[in-house]
Amino acid sequence: xxxxxxxxxxxxxxxxxxxxxxxxxxxxxxxxxxxxxxxxxxxxxxxxxxxxxxxxxxxxxxxxxxxxxxxxxxxxxxxxxxxxxxxxxxxxxxxxxxxxxxxxxxxxxxxxxxxxxxxxxxxxxxxxxxxxxxxxxxxxxxxxxxxxxxxxxxxxxxxxxxxxxxxxxxxxxxxxxxxxxxxxxxxxxxxxxxxxxxxxxxxxxxxxxxxxxxxxxxxxxxxxxxxxxxxxxxxxxxxxxxxxxxxxxxxxxxxxxxxxxxxxxxxxxxxxxxxxxxxxxxxxxxxxxxxxxxxxxxxxxxxxxxxxxxxxxxxxxxxxxxxxxxxxxxxxxxxxxxxxxxxxxxxxxxxxx
Amino acid sequence: xxxxxxxxxxxxxxxxxxxxxxxxxxxxxxxxxxxxxxxxxxxxxxxxxxxxxxxxxxxxxxxxxxxxxxxxxxxxxxxxxxxxxxxxxxxxxxxxxxxxxxxxxxxxxxxxxxxxxxxxxxxxxxxxxxxxxxxxxxxxxxxxxxxxxxxxxxxxxxxxxxxxxxxxxxxxxxxxxxxxxxxxxxxxxxxxxxxxxxxxxxxxxxxxxxxxxxxxxxxxxxxxxxxxxxxxxxxxxxxxxxxxxxxxxxxxxxxxxxxxxxxxxxxxxxxxxxxxxxxxxxxxxxxxxxxxxxxxxxxxxxxxxxxxxxxxxxxxxxxxxxxxxxxxx
Amino acid sequence: xxxxxxxxxxxxxxxxxxxxxxxxxxxxxxxxxxxxxxxxxxxxxxxxxxxxxxxxxxxxxxxxxxxxxxxxxxxxxxxxxxxxxxxxxxxxxxxxxxxxx
Ligand code: SF4
Ligand code: SF4
Numbered sequence: 165x166x167x168x169x170x171x172x173x174x175x176x177x178x179x180x181x182x183x184x185x186x187x188x189x190x191x192x193x194x195x196x197x198x199x200x201x202x203x204x205x206x207x208x209x210x211x212x213x214x215x216x217x218x219x220x221x222x223x224x225x226x227x228x229x230x231x232x233x234x235x236x237x238x239x240x241x242x243x244x245x246x247x248x249x250x251x252x253x254x255x256x257x258x259x260x261x262x263x264x265x266x267x268x269x270x271x272x273x274x275x276x277x278x279x280x281x282x283x284x285x286x287x288x289x290x291x292x293x294x295x296x297x298x299x300x301x302x303x304x305x306x307x308x309x310x311x312x313x314x315x316x317x318x319x320x321x322x323x324x325x326x327x328x329x330x331x332x333x334x335x336x337x338x339x340x341x342x343x344x345x346x347x348x349x350x351x352x353x354x355x356x357x358x359x360x361x362x363x364x365x366x367x368x369x370x371x372x373x374x375x376x377x378x379x380x381x382x383x384x385x386x387x388x389x390x391x392x393x394x395x396x397x398x399x400x401x402x403x404x405x406x407x408x409x410x411x412x413x414x415x416x417x418x419x420x421x422x423x424x425x426x427x428x429x430x431x432x433x434x435x436x437x438x439x440x441x442x443x444x445x446x447x448x449x450x451x452x453x454x455x456x457x458x459x460x461x462x463x464x465x466x467x468x469x470x471x472x473x474x475x476x477x478x479x480x481x482x483x484x485x486x487x488x489x490x491x492x493x494x495x496x497x498x499x500x501x502x503x504x505x506x507x508x509x510x511x512x513x514x515x516x517x
Numbered sequence: 518x519x520x521x522x523x524x525x526x527x528x529x530x531x532x533x534x535x536x537x538x539x540x541x542x543x544x545x546x547x548x549x550x551x552x553x554x555x556x557x558x559x560x561x562x563x564x565x566x567x568x569x570x571x572x573x574x575x576x577x578x579x580x581x582x583x584x585x586x587x588x589x590x591x592x593x594x595x596x597x598x599x600x601x602x603x604x605x606x607x608x609x610x611x612x613x614x615x616x617x618x619x620x621x622x623x624x625x626x627x628x629x630x631x632x633x634x635x636x637x638x639x640x641x642x643x644x645x646x647x648x649x650x651x652x653x654x655x656x657x658x659x660x661x662x663x664x665x666x667x668x669x670x671x672x673x674x675x676x677x678x679x680x681x682x683x684x685x686x687x688x689x690x691x692x693x694x695x696x697x698x699x700x701x702x703x704x705x706x707x708x709x710x711x712x713x714x715x716x717x718x719x720x721x722x723x724x725x726x727x728x729x730x731x732x733x734x735x736x737x738x739x740x741x742x743x744x745x746x747x748x749x750x751x752x753x754x755x756x757x758x759x760x761x762x763x764x765x766x767x768x769x770x771x772x773x774x775x776x777x778x779x780x781x782x783x784x785x786x787x788x789x790x791x792x793x794x795x796x797x798x799x800x801x802x803x804x805x806x807x808x809x810x811x812x813x814x815x816x817x818x819x820x821x822x823x824x825x826x827x828x829x830x831x832x833x834x835x836x837x838x839x840x841x842x843x844x845x846x
Numbered sequence: 847x848x849x850x851x852x853x854x855x856x857x858x859x860x861x862x863x864x865x866x867x868x869x870x871x872x873x874x875x876x877x878x879x880x881x882x883x884x885x886x887x888x889x890x891x892x893x894x895x896x897x898x899x900x901x902x903x904x905x906x907x908x909x910x911x912x913x914x915x916x917x918x919x920x921x922x923x924x925x926x927x928x929x930x931x932x933x934x935x936x937x938x939x940x941x942x943x944x945x946x947x
Contacts (some may be wrong), residue, residue: 192771197826197827198830201831242893269698401901403900405898411880765870
């Protein structure tokens with residue numbers, strides 16, 4: 165395989181080129197497979213805002229924490245959300261203080277928990293992009309059908325095209341090509357990305373997640389850049405239909421309404437989040453529980469926005485290392501081990517327990 | 518105000534830091550702080566506490582886990598486990614038959630090792646004070662053969678070959694599968710006593726160090742070795758023995774097999790001249806049929822563990838921070 | 847951004863669930879998001895839900911892309927690719943590369 169990998173990039177990178185992978189799963193796979201070590205020096209790969217968990221805002225975690233502190237409330241969510249910091253620590257910390265916080269691997273397990281334990285108010289914290297939102301929608305519909313009065317959802321869902329619009333419109337963003345998230349595209353199809361090449365001249369590839377698929381996607385991006393013909397091309401044809409998954413989108417639209425949403429490190433982005441529609445109020449945790457009005461955005465000083473767009477390197481952030489560390493992250497780039505700041509941190513400071 | 522989290526007990530970086538802070542409370546403490554202490558006369562002692570949910574899992578139960586865990590901490594230092602003390606903390610209302618079931622399993626392991634139960638302690642605490650059953654096992658033994666220089670990370674040399682005695686992560690994957698309701702036929706914990714597998718290696722002059730990869734998995738052991746000797750370690754992904762069940766669970770839950778716990782799998786460092794013989798000895802034992810050479814100790818990149826991936830890329834293997842959580846993304 | 851794993855359906859449990867296998871693991875998967883499923887279908891599963899049916903790949907499109915790239919490369923002067931020495935996961939500025947012998 166390596167023999168085949170090298171010529172992939174051989175002549176295609178003739179000038180400094182910057183590509184960004186938008187999606188956290190790509191980031192993880194690139195990391196796991198050591199793909200960066202195979203890239204020529206002229207090629208820079210940035211990690212974009214592709215992690216729905218990492219971009220969950222502090223105010224949203226604070227809301228979750230206040231739910232978790234209510235007696236009789238069980239908070240259920242995906243494992244990765246447990247480490248994301250709010251103002252008073254993370255859900256993991258809350259669990260350490262005795263809150264009933266449980267990990268589920270599917271929205272349907274959250275509803276099952278509610279049906280099994282009718283005495284308990286079960287809240288499902290629902291993070292995720294378009295890939296995940298339809299499953300939450302399906303479970304809300306099921307809860308309505310089963311009249312589960314002790315189940316509700318705190319929607320933290322976010323949408324990808326709006327954040328890409330913000331990134332692309334940033335005049336300082338110097339990205340030649342985007343590796344687009346395959347799984348989001350499974351739901352959305354190809355159309356929502358067409359403004360990227362058309363308006364901004366950014367090359368786009370929808371790729372799968374195996375090492376070979378990613379290398380292939382990067383190569384196709386370089387080809388588009390080299391020939392100066394940016395477009396949206398899907399190399400993930402086994403899963404992505406050009407029109408996406410219509411049924412999943414319908415479910416999502418039936419249950420949710422786009423709303424302005426806060427992104428950690430990026431601020432509030434118009435119409436980039438999903439709230440439950442009025443008719444699903446009984447299952448909307450923000451309606452069922454008295455949630456404190458939490459300021460939409462906390463000034464943390466985190467510079468993730470600049471790091472995501474390649475304007476700063478992590479050590480240039482004033483908070484890097486003090487107080488922002490993987491064990492107590494301030495911003496999304498430090499939350500997961502694959503985030504740019506976390507990677508820099510471990511690399512620069514290893515070996516000092 | 519700082520509180521303990523489950524991450525502090527999961528064997529990675531947070532555990533390491535906590536142990537340092539604990540040791541700092543003692544005017545006198547061992548300088549290497551390995552899992553097992555060896556006295557100048559060659560006698561060794563270790564102790565370990567055990568809890569697991571669920572208490573019964575494919576390939577073992579809490580009782581078997583406790584004895585194997587303690588005995589293995591001795592075995593990897595070249596000490597034959599001979600005596601056992603067991604301390605039990607059980608919750609009021611705990612089923613006595615289940616309790617005995619754990620001890621029968623523990624007893625079977627002791628029988629095979631000719632290890633004698635010599636003492637212990639039993640407490641029953643009010644309902645809710647513990648979750649079911651906690652076991653602490655203390656194992657005692659004697660170096661066999663006696664050696665001038667103890668086995669351990671301190672002996673690692675650049676150029677040493679690293680062997681892994683079996684597929685990584687079988688215990689952790691088994692527990693994760695049970696916790697997150699995955700049905701994985703064929704997947705079982707590797708929970709086993711390592712002494713019979715490792716004892717034949719002890720006569721090799723080039724044997725440097727052995728470690729059972731419990732919490733934190735193979736990745737954590739490699740990181741600890743690299744850091745403790747300020748040497749680098751390079752491993753090759755494609756040489757790792759793999760278990761299909763572990764791979765499936767790791768894929769589904771977004772976990773890395775390198776960090777999943779093992780309870781009967783060890784990393785062995787040997788001088789290059791003895792590597793082939795060590796591998797032959799391991800493979801001739803039923804627990805080691807899949808043993809493989811996975812990497813080397815190197816002077817390059819001190820303190821860091823590098824992994825060459827199956828596509829020829831290189832990446833850093835770092836210690837996990839905190840509890841392993843399943844991911845959706 | 848979201849972990850999604852191919853599974854093969856081994857049984858249809860009810861109108862919104864099936865049993866499916868990924869590697870050697872067998873799990874319950876929700877099929878609400880698909881219009882119809884059958885035993886034997888290959889599906890992409892994310893967080894317990896099938897989000898799409900997978901088509902068997904015929905590889906033709908990839909093959910044609912390969913051709914394009916090869917043709918392109920043939921017109922370029924082969925340039926040796928720089929040293930592959932970076933094992934740092936998140937680094938993109940190349941400032942802290944390390945050497946492997
Ligand atoms: S970095 Fe972690 S939390 Fe963020 S997308 Fe990746 S796996 Fe998910
Ligand atoms: S170091 Fe922390 S605060 Fe600074 S940009 Fe990175 S994540 Fe944000």
